[in-house]
Amino acid sequence: MSAAAGIDRRRFVELLGGGVVVLVSLRPSELLAQNRDRVYPEDVNAYLRIDPDGKVTVFSGKIEMGQGVMTSQAQMAAEELGVALASVTMVLGDTDQCPWDRGTFGSLTTRMFGPALRAAAAQARAVLVGMAARKLGVPKGKLVVEDGVVSVAGDRSRRVTYGELARGQRISRLIGEKAVLRKVSEFKLMGRSPKRLDGREKVTGQARYAADIRVPGMLHARILRPPAHEAVAAKIDLSAARTLPGVTVVERDDLVAVLHEDREAAARALEAVHAEWKKPDDPRDPENIFDHVVKTSPPPQEQLNRGDLAGARAAAARVFETTYRKGYVAHAPMEPHAALAQVKDGKATVWASTQTPFPTRDRVAEALELDAKNVRVITPYVGGGFGGKSADRQAVEAARLAQITGRPVQVSWTRAEEFFYDTFDPASVVQIVSAIDRDGKITLWDYTVYAAGSRSADLFYDVPNARIRSSGRTVYGKAGAGKSVHPFAVGPWRAPGANMNVFARESQIDVMAAAARADPLEFRLRNTSDARMRKVLQAAADAFGWKRAPGPSGQGRAVACSADAGSDVALMAQVKVDRASGKVKVSRIVVAQDMGTVVNPDGAKMQMEGSVTMGLGYTFAEELRFRGGEILDRNFDSYELPRFSWVPSIETVLVKNDDLAPQGGGEPAIVATGAVMANAVFDAVGARLYRLPMTPDRVKQAIAEGKGAVQRSA
Amino acid sequence: MKTSIRFRLNGRPTTLDTDDARTLLWVLRGDLALTGTKYGCGEGVCGACTVMIGSEAVRSCQTAVKEIQGKDVTTIEGLAAGGAPHPLQEAFIDQGGFQCGYCTSGMLMNAAALLHKRPHPSRAEIVEGMEGNLCRCGAHQRILAAIEQASRAGARS
DSSP: OTTOTTSOHHHHHHHHSSEEEEEEOOOHHHHOTTOTTSOOOSSOOEEEEEOTTSOEEEEESOOOSSSOHHHHHHHHHHHHHTOOGGGEEEEESBTTTSOOOOOSOTTOIIIIIHHHHHHHHHHHHHHHHHHHHHHHTSOGGGEEEETTEEEETTEEEEEEEHHHHHTTOEEEEEEOSOOOOOOGGGOSSTTSOOOOTTHHHHHHTOOOBGGGOOOTTOEEEEEOOOSSTTOEEEEEEOHHHHTSTTOEEEEETTEEEEEESSHHHHHHHHHTOEEEEEOOOOOOOTTTHHHHHHHHSOOOEEEEEESOHHHHHHHOSEEEEEEEEEOOBOOOOSSOOEEEEEEETTEEEEEEOOSOHHHHHHHHHHHHTOOGGGEEEEOOBOSOOTTGGGOOHHHHHHHHHHHHHSSOEEEEOOHHHHHHSOOBBOOEEEEEEEEEOTTSOEEEEEEEEESSOSTTOOOOSOOSEEEEEEOOSOOBOSSOTTTSSBSSOBOOOSSTTHHHHHHHHHHHHHHHHHHTTOOHHHHHHHTOOOHHHHHHHHHHHHHHTOOOOOSOOSSOEEEEEEEETTEEEEEEEEEEEOTTTOOEEEEEEEEEEEOSSOSOHHHHHHHHHHHHHHHHHHHHTOOOOEETTEEOOOSTTTSOOOOGGGOOEEEEEEOOOTTSOOOOOSSHHHHTHHHHHHHHHHHHHSOOOOEESOOHHHHHHHHHHTOOSOOBOO | OEEEEEEEETTEEEEEEEETTSBHHHHHHTTTOOTTSOOSOSSSSSOTTEEEETTEEEEGGGOBGGGGTTOEEEOGGGSSGGGSOOHHHHHHHHHTOOSSOTTHHHHHHHHHHHHHHOSSOOHHHHHHHHTTOOOSSOOHHHHHHHHHHHHHTTOOO
């Protein structure tokens, strides 16, 4: 019990109740040999409970936002424990009940928490088999487990169920040894695709999200928002709002809110608030932001430096100098940020749409000046996150308002608030100088990225002379207009920075392939000896039916590949470009991915399909419009998301690699979407686009300018 | 204006005494505690709040409650008539036609109205009919497959 530090003890006793609880405490390095830099709980990594009725409850700090981890985690636990999937209930993202977790992001659930969860379940099985051995009077080695029943091998009539073993028990075991996990060849539940556990609730409207939670006496809050980031209120007149029946007005420091039992009445009350604002003069806009980003970013840090850059440049047959750009992109989850908070007797409970329940708990505690153990964050289903719900301003707002008013308060953002307070994928710039020799081998790669970070900028091509430099990504200046890199908050967005880095790298590879008169697939294979990547490329080519030809071939087909979140991925796409309108129609995408051992193949494919579909947005349309700190896109009428008519046939191929532990699946396929489309547009019409998104106007312009395959250095 | 609004909600006769200018979405989610219908944009441009009035799909965020006077309103909670799941609900589960689930109620209600009007639509007709419903997770391909499956199963709302 004492070892369950970090868990509220009182809650933990409730959690124990009866039955058998198995807790696993392993050193991070034992679980995560390859990810030592990541913060990880060092007390109890994972635990689960077996009830007297045989039901299993698994506790996980991860949250379900659509990526399917409710199901995949249950599969892992059931597999190692030896029970039927139906007997497992998942408790997710409840800070009073679940092991500490940093957050659900980075395609880390399966890679990082998976091993801890599997170890806990495997150890639980060992504990239960030990109990069964004593009860049945046979050595452990003679026992077999199936569907929660322990029986004597060869005499199935001598049996005892997990439920019977747990009956009348109140046992908790803390185990610090690494468990022996089942081998892929022994899997009965992992590697299969059961129906998602959240399906029934989601198709019947029973699935509850943060804004669906109802508590007696709750008020809906609407908060006064500035017209622009960094705008300052010159005058706020609340007198009209105060006269409205049933309206509570809160004015505390920077928090001005009106509350009512009815959400629409709260909205009307907000309209009755009159405010005058002073907006700073900030000339930044979607066009001039790139120069600003390069000028104001911190000096790039070297990630890699090998060989002789100057020598390579001097000896090159061809040198290519290119700059790539991408604007700000919104997360735009269908569920705007929402939270309900209740503060009673010095304790706060917050139901929040968050990807980071534990950090949210800490931020709420700080804002309310409470000890973290007196704050409980409960995470219902989250309606999409993509990184944007690592920011939890709404939870703090709801908690503050609940503390001030003494009533339960719901803060659920409007779409305009969601756009305003989003932590956008940053505008970013990549500059590349590269070269090839007469044999079409890459001899130089000098890569500098501003504002996107270096994720997926890694080089798996065999370039002897290479440098990669990157300048940090999340720089949000509170200092005011003109001094900061970005005019508003930026943050992690599904595979942070990787979309930009892969767009730049794989475009540049294509530029060189075209200059070398080489087929783009053949050029990649010629320049990489990475066996895993070659295999993924070949798998994509086989599924696609790739026909070799140098670009631009007029076919409108292309390839791009990357390594991300431990997985290797290759995309091939087929497009048609309408030269007159500049509109690009994607007809087909093939995604081949090696993600190690696959826990749930259909779930993995859903993520691959979802990734490339979402990726069509940043590729062809999504680019935030703003004027300084003023966000001009406030809804989906002007900010376009991918729609049904955009979606091509998407074929997914899982490249088998059972020797490797499960790798990330939520992000890898999105990172190469922009690149493969830019390459496909080039292959179709011979015009290359160096900036995302490739809007019809930009495509038209590139065609008109005859931007060809090669940009040569002066 | 305070009015007595009589209508059928998921098959049940219902009366609301309320200001008839209020918005159906917030009345459903608030007064009637039917939270399956979601707020997504508040301007009728995302489809998350779709319900059916009669056999027509409407955006409940753009509908005043006076418009439901005497009408049949079906929300996601009432799509499974008599407890048996609607073929669309089964098909969405079979095909994995959802991820985060937040757009799902609206997708289902919009698709139910579509299949009511046209029981066996072509792929192009489904795409056109669903075009105004947004999904950020990228479940589109599977949603289309699910609607086709339900169509084959003879779905009618």
